[in-house]
Amino acid sequence: KGKRDLAGKRVLISAGGTQEYLDPVRFIGNPSTGKMGLALAQAALHRGAMVTLVHGAANWDVPLGVQAIPIINAEEMQQVMLEYLPNADIIVMSAAVADVKPQDYSTEKLPKRSLPQSLPLEPVPDIVAQLGQLKQPHQRLIGFAAQTGDIVTPAREKLYSKKLDAIVANPIDKPDSGFGSENNQAVFLDSQGRQQKIAPCSKLQMAHYLFDFIRHISGK
Numbered sequence: 586k587g588k589r590d591l592a593g594k595r596v597l598i599s600a601g602g603t604q605e606y607l608d609p610v611r612f613i614g615n616p617s618t619g620k621m622g623l624a625l626a627q628a629a630l631h632r633g634a635m636v637t638l639v640h641g642a643a644n645w646d647v648p649l650g651v652q653a654i655p656i657i658n659a660e661e662m663q664q665v666m667l668e669y670l671p672n673a674d675i676i677v678m679s680a681a682v683a684d685v686k687p688q689d690y691s692t693e694k695l696p697k698r699s700l701p702q703s704l705p706l707e708p709v710p711d712i713v714a715q716l717g718q719l720k721q722p723h724q725r726l727i728g729f730a731a732q733t734g735d736i737v738t739p740a741r742e743k744l745y746s747k748k749l750d751a752i753v754a755n756p757i758d759k760p761d762s763g764f765g766s767e768n769n770q771a772v773f774l775d776s777q778g779r780q781q782k783i784a785p786c787s788k789l790q791m792a793h794y795l796f797d798f799i800r801h802i803s804g805k
């Protein structure tokens with residue numbers, strides 16, 4: 586308690602789900618509420634950091650002292666993350682980015698009768714992979730991997746392919762964890778091969794475990 590190990594550090598966090606609109610009322614999205622990112626912001630603030638929270642749809646109030654930047658879609662999130670990347674010491678990408686967007690956008694609401702039978706999609710930018718390419722050696726980049734079934738193997742693969750320093754493998758098929766829950770459980774992995782299993786706990790507790798975990802990633 587009272588740990589101020591992030592004093593003077595800038596922590597950049599993405600949180601919540603992105604939404605890719607087809608017209609002014611319909612979108613592709615996911616059930617993320619951003620509570621894990623909110624908990625990360627609270628934990629970082631508590632430990633003395635300057636915190637920027639880039640978030641999609643959220644049903645909570647931003648904590649006093651956190652700089653919050655709301656966004657809707659992946660391209661907006663990408664722009665803000667790239668803008669804040671150079672000054673950040675720790676970047677945590679806990680947002681659930683919708684992986685695809687409709688190819689076309691209609692500025693007018695599409696009448697039901699003219700809704701397409703199928704929807705051509707295109708990929709959105711992989712933001713964390715881009716941050717992994719651009720980051721400086723002193724910066725720490727942490728991703729999340731929401732998975733069903735075996736959570737560790739795909740998370741490890743993402744850790745290396747996206748050039749992350751650490752990843753949180755997060756089961757979304759277990760009771761009382763993942764999307765929208767107050768609690769969470771995970772396996773933390775880092776680029777040096779360390780692995781730590783986190784038993785079910787509050788998202789705030791998990792956020793503190795994560796900041797403890799990444800302290801032990803040695804400098805490059």
Ligand code: C5P
Nearest residue numbers: 678679680682710711712713728729730
């Ligand atoms: O590949 P997957 O989406 O499972 O990877 C999860 C990690 O990648 C998360 O940290 C997520 O925020 C990030 N991500 C991203 N841009 C995307 C898709 C995922 O930054 N388009």
